[in-house]
Amino acid sequence: MTAKRGPIPRQGILDIAPYVPGTSALPGAQPVIKLSSNETPFGPSPAAIEAYRAAASSLSFYPDGSARPVREALAKLYGLDADRIVCGAGSDELLNLIATAYLGPGDEAIYSEHGFLVYKIAILARGALPMVAPESDFTTNVDAILARITPRTRVVFIANPNNPTGTYLAFDEVKRLRAGLPERVLLVLDAAYAEYVRANDYEAGIELVATTHNTVMTRTFSKIYGLASLRLGWVYCPAEVAAALNRIRGPFNVSGPAIAAGVAALKDQASVQRSAGHNETWRARMAEALSELGLGVTPSAANFLLLHFPKGNGRSAQEADKFLHGRRIILRRVTEYGFPDALRLTIGTEDDNNTVLETLRAFMGKTGPARK
Numbered sequence: 001m002t003a004k005r006g007p008i009p010r011q012g013i014l015d016i017a018p019y020v021p022g023t024s025a026l027p028g029a030q031p032v033i034k035l036s037s038n039e040t041p042f043g044p045s046p047a048a049i050e051a052y053r054a055a056a057s058s059l060s061f062y063p064d065g066s067a068r069p070v071r072e073a074l075a076k077l078y079g080l081d082a083d084r085i086v087c088g089a090g091s092d093e094l095l096n097l098i099a100t101a102y103l104g105p106g107d108e109a110i111y112s113e114h115g116f117l118v119y120k121i122a123i124l125a126r127g128a129l130p131m132v133a134p135e136s137d138f139t140t141n142v143d144a145i146l147a148r149i150t151p152r153t154r155v156v157f158i159a160n161p162n163n164p165t166g167t168y169l170a171f172d173e174v175k176r177l178r179a180g181l182p183e184r185v186l187l188v189l190d191a192a193y194a195e196y197v198r199a200n201d202y203e204a205g206i207e208l209v210a211t212t213h214n215t216v217m218t219r220t221f222s223k224i225y226g227l228a229s230l231r232l233g234w235v236y237c238p239a240e241v242a243a244a245l246n247r248i249r250g251p252f253n254v255s256g257p258a259i260a261a262g263v264a265a266l267k268d269q270a271s272v273q274r275s276a277g278h279n280e281t282w283r284a285r286m287a288e289a290l291s292e293l294g295l296g297v298t299p300s301a302a303n304f305l306l307l308h309f310p311k312g313n314g315r316s317a318q319e320a321d322k323f324l325h326g327r328r329i330i331l332r333r334v335t336e337y338g339f340p341d342a343l344r345l346t347i348g349t350e351d352d353n354n355t356v357l358e359t360l361r362a363f364m365g366k367t368g369p370a371r372k
């Protein structure tokens with residue numbers, strides 16, 4: 001029998017390790033506590049759900065091709081120029097469009113050691129070279145990035161705060177990074193978790209995008225707005241970058257229901273503030289209680305915690321994962337991010353947080369009350 005000779009993907013495509021999302025279900029019908037994907041425990045604003053339902057009556061029509069209602073609502077909320085906002089099917093799509101527009105074979109793009117994995121995939125998919133900058137204390141290191149600049153560097157991707165570490169770079173450091181990068185290098189500030197950050201020295205990116213011509217900021221409706229399934233993200237960028245992205249995006253890349261729900265969600269800033277407040281309280285409580293159990297907890301500015309387990313001795317991250325699954329709790333394994341001994345925990349409802357604490361207390365073999 002002769003071997004089949006089908007179409008062959010471009011060189012390098014089949015060498016890319018596919019992105020593996022966190023476990024989202026377990027065998028069996030009983031409910032699970034899913035704290036593996038940094039989703040909000042509160043769901044979207046009721047106004048967003050209502051707008052989504054209302055959009056069902058116009059499904060036969062193409063949506064606004066540039067998601068104008070969302071761009072205008074964002075422009076109003078943040079005081080931005082709507083023409084410099086581009087929306088996408090999640091910020092994932094925008095990160096990939098940025099890579100398509102600015103990277104090609106032989107170019108280099110830098111991201112940090114434990115950075116969000118979509119960057120590596122987006123870089124490799126364009127035939128470009130991923131350059132990894134080591135971190136210090138699980139935090140993006142500006143000097144390490146600057147040391148990796150070569151004449152072929154075109155893009156630097158930073159998640160701020162980063163997933164899966166939760167650590168962030170203060171605005172002074174981001175400015176120092178921008179100042180040290182050559183003018184031709186596009187700096188991508190991925191601020192997917194910006195709404196959760198309560199630190200005074202943090203700035204998501206709006207100011208740098210406004211004051212430089214080579215910086216962009218990506219944002220998402222998937223996290224605090226609770227619209228992950230609808231796929232809605234946005235990028236605020238210089239007019240020249242918007243002009244490039246608008247040439248290559250799909251002409252209707254954001255759906256009508258996503259536009260409607262996004263606009264309604266933005267109007268409900270009270271929900272956003274409530275969620276951020278809950279997150280701040282519970283992130284601190286969980287970090288303290290989990291540290292008391294003997295786990296290493298990386299300080300986080302986002303809606304999740306990276307938990308470091310002891311190696312072996314029956315208390316490893318792998319064994320914890322199994323133990324938690326047995327009690328129908330799903331956290332995120334983060335081996336592919338360089339953390340074989342850690343799990344990432346999304347902050348949940350009060351009840352779910354307490355259940356996780358009690359379960360991990362039992363796993364670590366500690367006694368005494370775990371409730372906070």
Ligand SMILES: Cc1ncc(COP(=O)(O)O)c(C=O)c1O
Binds near residue numbers: 221
């Ligand atoms: C740092 C970071 N950037 C971007 C995304 C992508 O979000 P979405 O495509 O849902 O907007 C995620 C999602 O986990 C993330 O953690």
